[in-house]
Amino acid sequence: MTEEMIIAGFGGQGVLSMGKIIAYSGIMDNKEVAWFPSYGPEMRGGTANVTVIVSDERISSPVLHQYDSAIILNQQSLDKFEKDVKPGGTLLYDPHGIVHPPSRKDINIYRVLGTKTAVEMENPKVFNMIVLGSFLKIKPILSLENVKKGLEKSLPVRYHKLIPLNLTAMEKGQEIVEAMQTV
Amino acid sequence: MGELRLMKGNEVLAEAAIRCGCDGYFGYPITPQSEVMETLMERQPWNETGMVVLQAESEVAAINMVYGAAGTGKKVMTSSSSPGVSLMLEGISYIAGAELPCLIVNVQRGGPGLGTIQPSQADYFQAVKGGGHGDYKLIVLAPSSVQEMNDFVDLAFELAFKYRNPAMILTDGALGQMMEKVELSDYKKRWTENEIAEKWGSWATTGKPSSRNRNIITSLELDSCKMEMNNRRFQEKYRQMEVEEQRYEMFSCDDAEYILIAFGTSARVCQKATEIARNKGIAVGLLRPITLFPFPAKIIGELAPKVKGFLTVEMNAGQMVEDVKQAVYEAGCTRRVEFYGRMGGIIPSPGEVVEAIERNFL
Structure with missing residues (x-):
């Protein structure tokens, strides 16, 4: 199994940390991982993206174009x-x-009303976890158990009390994701 | 096995320095390597191992602090990115001339000038051909993974002290910024004053006991005959490095018809390109130089008669390719050596590399 993904959005949406949680969870699952962020002018201009690779094998290029x-x-x-x-x-x-x-007509397209749901949950900060939940519903490359461990590992102890809220957000994301087009 | 962590290459450099018993870090911030000093400052190793971490007023000051501390036999280092390393070159030349061990890390960004903050390998010539003035060489190591960012800190110090010569880790913004799984090294104790006097007392300025003459650290020698002798000694040392320290890694080279040669981030891209080319039925292998000086010329000479051609891939306009050509020439071979590169902070894609193989050789 090798999953090569890009996560991209505005700075502050939790793009880089979503990638970090995936990478940490991958380690918990004994996978090889790479996390390569955009840094510099791109990021300072407001957009942020990160390439994340999770694989059973040694990862060759951390830099991808597809x-x-x-x-x-x-x-x-x-x-x-x-x-x-x-x-x-x-x-x-x-x-x-x-x-x-x-x-595009040749790819699977899914939609998640993450921003809206985060507002409804009265906690905009869990937005990225809603989206991550949706993603893992479509692509179950990591178990929720390992994501929980990944959160414990990536969050400082003082934030561990927030883990249940994040897991609830992920479950919400799993429920609300909609398939728009499958090929 | 040690603890597995997910860390940025830059953070790992800092952690590895603390763990290998480094005595001091002197630096000045610059993107994309600022996390090295940030991590050190956050870790506060002065409370843990006694390691000194100091933000100098400039790169010029930082390298001269390294020069002074290295003269006392301490394990000291600095790190910077391309424009900052250019500022340090005078000091580096002095350190090489005074034959002092130390570690300099260059997390390269695109140049020339202030250039860009994106990853590049355009400082290859600067790193391996001298950079500063005078006939000197650095030991240059090129990591290609976050794990090697950890492993090479200790290795660089080991080689630096073995040869009494400055060592450089030549890496780039991509490896500095990316996170991968890393197994950190175990802690090594810092050398005590007694250990330093015992190991390096023949040259280090540790305080003169009555049993020996003064140790003098200098790169100055106004008597040309003596200066030439010094130079001869340096050159002998460099030749010895070439005999003993050539390091590299090979992928799928056994049956390869075409060999990619790349270091650092480019080597990672080429590894993927090798897989893609193999799937297309093209017999491609990859040779990854780990030491850039001494350059692994011997293995290239051995491979040359067995293959149809080499493609050197770099994030610059073609620098290491000259050393590859030289190695093939010295092996008495006439194999084609071609080049593919991107500049200005662009990392070539694996697909581009495969196209370059097809364009040049098929």
Whole structure:
């Protein structure tokens, strides 16, 4: 199993930390992992993205130009990365702020109303965990048990009290994800 | 097995320094390597191992602090990124001339000038051909994973002290910024004053006992005959490194018709390119130099008669390719050596590399 993914959105949406949780959870699952962020001017201009690879084998290139999956959280990122999803690959997006939804016919497209749900849950900070829950529903590459362990590992102890809330958000994400197109 | 952690390459450099018994770090922040000093400051090793961490007022000051501390036989280091390393070159030349061991880390970014903060390998010439003035060489190690960012800190110090020569870890922004699984090294104790006097008392300025003459640390020798003798000694040392320290790693080279040669991040890209090419039925292998100086010329000479051609892949306009050509030439071979590279902070994609193989050789 090798899953090569890109997570992209605005700075502050929790893009990099979502990637970090996936990577940590991968380690808990005895997988090889790589996490490669955008850094510098891109990030300072407001958009952030991270490439995450989870694999059973030694990871060759941490830098990719084509992805098995893309998690897209704003229009700029959709414009930039929709074309880089491998044919037959998967794109998950949050429609909040999206004017031109994905249009490719050769990939699986899923939608999650993450922003809306986070507001309804009265906690915008769990937005990324809702989206992560949705992603793991479509692509069960990691067990929830290992994600829980990954959270324990990646969060400082003083935030451990927030883990149950994050897990609830992930469960919510698993419930609300919608398939828009499957190939 | 030690504890597995998920860490950035830069953070690992800092952690490895603490764990290998480093005595001091002197640096000045610059993207994309600022996490090295940030991590050190956060870890506060002065409370734990007694390691000194100091933010100097500039790169020039930092390298001269390294020079001074190295003269006392301490294990000391600095890190910077390309423009910062350029500022340090005068000091590095002095350290090489005074024959002092130390570690310099260059987390490269694209140049020339201030250039970009994205990853690059355009400082290859600067690292392996001298950089500063005078006939000197650094021992240059090129990690290609976060794990090697850990492992090479201790190795660099070991080689630096073995040869009384500055060592450099030449890496780039991608390896500095990315996180991978890493098994950290066990703690080594810092050398005590007695141990330093015992090991390095023949040259280090540790305080003169009555039993020996003064140790003098200097790169200055106004008597040309003596200066030439010094140079001869340096050159002998460099030749000895070439005999004893050439390091590399090979992937799928046994039956390869074409061999990719790449280091650091480029080598990771080429590993993927090798897999893609093999799936297309092209017999491609990868040779990854680990020491850039001494350059692994011997293995290239051995491979040359067995293959149809080499493709060197770098994140620059073609620098290491000259050493590859030289190695093939010295082996008495006429194999084609081609080059593919991207510049200015762009990392080539595995697909581009495969296309370059097809364009050049098929």
